[in-house]
Amino acid sequence: xxxxxxxxxxxxxxxxxxxxxxxxxxxxxxxxxQSCGNHIKASxxxxxxxTVHTGGGSLGILPVSTSGRLSNGLPQLPAHxxxxxxxxxxxxxxxxxxxxxxxxxxxxxxxxxxxxxxxxALSNINPSVSFPNERRVETVVWNxxxxxxLAASVFDTVKVYDVERGDNKYALGCHGDQIQSVSWRGSGTxxxxxxxxKKIRVLDPRSGGMVLExxxxxxxxxSRVLWLGDKDFIVSTGFNSERSREIRLWDSRNFGSSLxxxxxGNSTGTIMPFYDSDTNMLFFVGKGDNNIKYCELTDKSPFxxxxxxxxxxxxxxxxxxxxxxxxxxxxxxxxxxILTNTAIIPTPYIVPRKSYxxxxxxxxxxxxxxxxxxxxxxxxxxxxxxxxxxxxxxxRRSDPVFNPGHIFLGNRADTxxxxxxxxxxxxxxxxxxxxxxxxxxPPPSVTQVSSAPTTNxxxxxxxxxxxxxxxxxxxTRNQTDEEKEVVQHSSVEVAPPASTPSTSSVNRxxxxxxxxxxxxxxxxGRLSKFKYLKGRIEHKDNHIVNVRKLSTTxxxxxxxxxxxxxxxxxxxxxxxxxxxxxxxxNLGRLQDTGLPVLxxxxxxxxxxxxxxxxxxxxxxxxxxxxxxxxIPEGGLTETLxxxxxxxxxxxxxxxxxxxxxxxxxxxxxxxxxxxxRIWDLSSGSEVLQVEEHPDQVFNGAWSPDGKYLSTxxxxxxxxxxxxxxxxxxxxxxxxxxxxxxxRVTWVLDGQYLFITGFTNKNExxxxxxxTADLATPLQTVELSVAPxxxxxxxxxxxxxxxxxxxxxxNVYAFEVSEEEPYITQLSTFAGEGLHQAYAFLPKxxxxxxxxxxxxxxxxxxxxxxPVSFTVxxxxxEYFQDxxxxxxRVTWEPTxxxxxxxxxxxxxxxxxxxxxxxxxxxxxxxxxxxxxxKYDSYSPDTYKTDEQKKxxxxxxxxxxxxxxxxxxxxxxxxxxxxxxxxxx
Numbered sequence: 001x002x003x004x005x006x007x008x009x010x011x012x013x014x015x016x017x018x019x020x021x022x023x024x025x026x027x028x029x030x031x032x033x034q035s036c037g038n039h040i041k042a043s044x045x046x047x048x049x050x051t052v053h054t055g056g057g058s059l060g061i062l063p064v065s066t067s068g069r070l071s072n073g074l075p076q077l078p079a080h081x082x083x084x085x086x087x088x089x090x091x092x093x094x095x096x097x098x099x100x101x102x103x104x105x106x107x108x109x110x111x112x113x114x115x116x117x118x119x120x121a122l123s124n125i126n127p128s129v130s131f132p133n134e135r136r137v138e139t140v141v142w143n144x145x146x147x148x149x150l151a152a153s154v155f156d157t158v159k160v161y162d163v164e165r166g167d168n169k170y171a172l173g174c175h176g177d178q179i180q181s182v183s184w185r186g187s188g189t190x191x192x193x194x195x196x197x198k199k200i201r202v203l204d205p206r207s208g209g210m211v212l213e214x215x216x217x218x219x220x221x222x223s224r225v226l227w228l229g230d231k232d233f234i235v236s237t238g239f240n241s242e243r244s245r246e247i248r249l250w251d252s253r254n255f256g257s258s259l260x261x262x263x264x265g266n267s268t269g270t271i272m273p274f275y276d277s278d279t280n281m282l283f284f285v286g287k288g289d290n291n292i293k294y295c296e297l298t299d300k301s302p303f304x305x306x307x308x309x310x311x312x313x314x315x316x317x318x319x320x321x322x323x324x325x326x327x328x329x330x331x332x333x334x335x336x337x338i339l340t341n342t343a344i345i346p347t348p349y350i351v352p353r354k355s356y357x358x359x360x361x362x363x364x365x366x367x368x369x370x371x372x373x374x375x376x377x378x379x380x381x382x383x384x385x386x387x388x389x390x391x392x393x394x395x396r397r398s399d400p401v402f403n404p405g406h407i408f409l410g411n412r413a414d415t416x417x418x419x420x421x422x423x424x425x426x427x428x429x430x431x432x433x434x435x436x437x438x439x440x441x442p443p444p445s446v447t448q449v450s451s452a453p454t455t456n457x458x459x460x461x462x463x464x465x466x467x468x469x470x471x472x473x474x475x476t477r478n479q480t481d482e483e484k485e486v487v488q489h490s491s492v493e494v495a496p497p498a499s500t501p502s503t504s505s506v507n508r509x510x511x512x513x514x515x516x517x518x519x520x521x522x523x524x525g526r527l528s529k530f531k532y533l534k535g536r537i538e539h540k541d542n543h544i545v546n547v548r549k550l551s552t553t554x555x556x557x558x559x560x561x562x563x564x565x566x567x568x569x570x571x572x573x574x575x576x577x578x579x580x581x582x583x584x585x586n587l588g589r590l591q592d593t594g595l596p597v598l599x600x601x602x603x604x605x606x607x608x609x610x611x612x613x614x615x616x617x618x619x620x621x622x623x624x625x626x627x628x629x630x631i632p633e634g635g636l637t638e639t640l641x642x643x644x645x646x647x648x649x650x651x652x653x654x655x656x657x658x659x660x661x662x663x664x665x666x667x668x669x670x671x672x673x674x675x676x677r678i679w680d681l682s683s684g685s686e687v688l689q690v691e692e693h694p695d696q697v698f699n700g701a702w703s704p705d706g707k708y709l710s711t712x713x714x715x716x717x718x719x720x721x722x723x724x725x726x727x728x729x730x731x732x733x734x735x736x737x738x739x740x741x742x743r744v745t746w747v748l749d750g751q752y753l754f755i756t757g758f759t760n761k762n763e764x765x766x767x768x769x770x771t772a773d774l775a776t777p778l779q780t781v782e783l784s785v786a787p788x789x790x791x792x793x794x795x796x797x798x799x800x801x802x803x804x805x806x807x808x809x810n811v812y813a814f815e816v817s818e819e820e821p822y823i824t825q826l827s828t829f830a831g832e833g834l835h836q837a838y839a840f841l842p843k844x845x846x847x848x849x850x851x852x853x854x855x856x857x858x859x860x861x862x863x864x865x866p867v868s869f870t871v872x873x874x875x876x877e878y879f880q881d882x883x884x885x886x887x888r889v890t891w892e893p894t895x896x897x898x899x900x901x902x903x904x905x906x907x908x909x910x911x912x913x914x915x916x917x918x919x920x921x922x923x924x925x926x927x928x929x930x931x932x933k934y935d936s937y938s939p940d941t942y943k944t945d946e947q948k949k950x951x952x953x954x955x956x957x958x959x960x961x962x963x964x965x966x967x968x969x970x971x972x973x974x975x976x977x978x979x980x981x982x983x
Contacts, residue, residue: 008296009362010279013333013351015292015310022067024344027060027074028052029316036138036153036180036222037086038272039317040339044325044370045094045114048077048087049317049339052807052834057081057101057787061122063114064321067346077122078786079107081740081762086139092147092372095404100137105130106152108163110405123784126761128405129166133159138179145188145387146379147372148407151205153179158193160205162376164407169380170205180222186230186277189384192252194223194236202252206382214255219243222270227252228297229277230387237271237284245271247284249303260303264293274320278367279333281349285318292336294349312347313340323367328392329356333363364392528815528824529871529883530798530853535811535829536868537858544582544864546590549573552806552836556741556789557655557698558606560806561837561859565845565891566614567635568857568864569607572597577604577621582864583635596636598629606656612664612893620654624671628681647679649686655697662706662908663900664893670697676711678723680897687901691727698742703750704796707905710753712742718755718774724903733774738762741789747801747816754801754816756790764790766803766814768822779822783812793840795854797887800826802854804838811838829869835860838867843887848913851880878921879914886910
């Protein structure tokens, strides 16, 4: 029967695309990676979508009613350390969001209230529960009936979790390849999956096995399945053997053959299916397409009736908005959120009616109420239920009260403390959680301070020889070769939290701080001369622009961007590991094509410039080989494929490279073979090696005097070596707990170590350690939750540590000191747009006349920009000698590699950077203080109102008494009185 003879209330439903001013424009959506997710989801309160970020681990979060341009920027949730592959809002709680990622974890978040949504609020929340996995997570989807039941696919396994109790209940591994799609039946009893092995399966997780299996689509590309409510129908999308897209309808009881099939053209984008069980409306949207196909499901052949194809912008992802948010008085029966390259387009589907003054009952059957039918424990014990319904009639409607984070009330009360105060109705009763989750322990409080001094010497390690023991006890204190000064600290006895067993006291001051936390402890802070430092990106005439095809896949162990006084090097996309060398003498726009590069035979992993030779570049590659390049004077004129020198010795690909700060030709490297090797470039050979680490070495750094080498390892340990004498570490202590990366640098004349890393909750943190005692950090500062590692640069003259990270716009600055507080936050510099990396230059490049104490180059996705860091001062005509002490000459070696290997320790000389003819601020004449208008009371300068009144009257009297000449009336002649009489 033809469509025109079928009766359908929704036949003429059509999309009503909003005007551009109602779009949500200028979003950082970018190019989305291939994944099984739809890239955007919506609840009754929020919309969430993938955003551009380093590693792709962030989601944009906006109120679902948002429209128009964002005035305060895009709030982003830094959810994972790798790309967020899929995410889903709980059907029973608009504030609960589950996310899965390439970092192999599943996390469940309780979002703040709508009015509190901003990047600061989102960056300070922690996941309520986290589930680690062994492989990348592909999909996450909530059960539509049972509260707190979450299904996820991890490669070839479907896992079902009890989120309330934090348990993985079922793991169904009956698939032959990667699972591409998972969907619950509307009654929440069964699951359907599509797999890369071209099969569709129906699973019953509580019975522990597969119910039905059949052949799906014949193509190799991604396929999707969707259970159509509680009906016995399943719709699938995929590709046939001829690479054409197709849509199929299946009977969930028999996969022998499909009930209906539709051809959808030869486009390459995966088709995303959406279904509204109230109206039987089906939507099919292809990734990368610019149209939406609207169909209707019927109970008889041909089952799927094609309706309209609506044209729109190129589509990256689509989400359906919950039915209870529809504008029913406008005839809105569905609403899609269309994610494009740079915007979100809210798109309602309207059924035309003559009048919208009355509620059209026939268009809006009872819909899902948002209330669970059974608890997770009841569902796992075998109980079933049906979806609870509600009316959309405004006159009879009674929406349920949503309590954000309700499934965590038993253990996450801190995340939803303010919820009840913002809700008038009584919340729906929820099951009590019997297994609480651990809550982060507050930092220990200082209970007793002893004034008895103790020497800053570590305990004697039992396994070191006497000579090594003697050296370890005096390590990194201010010292000459023979004379050493003992640094004393006050002994602080730290009491453990009451909830934990008592531990022995630690003779070490320790403090823990957290940036941007609601509760702050106010104490006397240090007065820093650099507190109000200012960063400034210089004029565009000094930029290098039109950088093309910048590669962002360089591993996190690398700084990614390296620069010296003459040139810089950046990674370029392409086979063979391409590096582009840019000359600072040739600023401006780069040509579009034909730029020469350094071409390697495998992927580039790290690269550093020789600090004593601006033309020598050392590159570590995936083939375990180190390439040494000599850049011609004036820069590259052609592509180079053969290096001037190669270093081979590692058995696996290399993590990082670091040059010695004083000795020429000394280089250290670390690789996946867990070894750390030291090379002499003058001979091209390996000269030293230290003990193998038990796990990946995240980073290493030389001490300023060049004697010691520190490492931070994935096993959570911090180590210090004297590589010229011993292969084993001199000292060892606990480092950052996170496994996502860490950095180490020496500060304060080599007496302390500054560490950046992650906590066990994936919060970025920074710590300061005394090198004489690595047992406990002096202070730890917890920053925000974000995936990229913080890369430190230490300016030893100002004692300032700059922290930058990939895919962010901010550069954080902290001052370190030997006294409490050991770490002091300075002003933060926010650049224009996102950067990829920073490369700081030697102090000799700074301009003291502008009070510039640090200088760097900033790499973005399309440009290289100079950045100047200055300190505001009034008397800029003087040389600010309090800010610019004599600086070390780091661009000249103090010894050869042979001298260093033989045991010589020559220190770098220092020079003054005071410009000629510029007087020092300390020698400026002292100015006489000016009298302030509002100085304190003085009887000579301050007068009361009575005094002012008397002075005014006296002045008027004096003015009248000065009149010397007679008045005009005194000179007039008088007349007799009789002359006034009338005649």
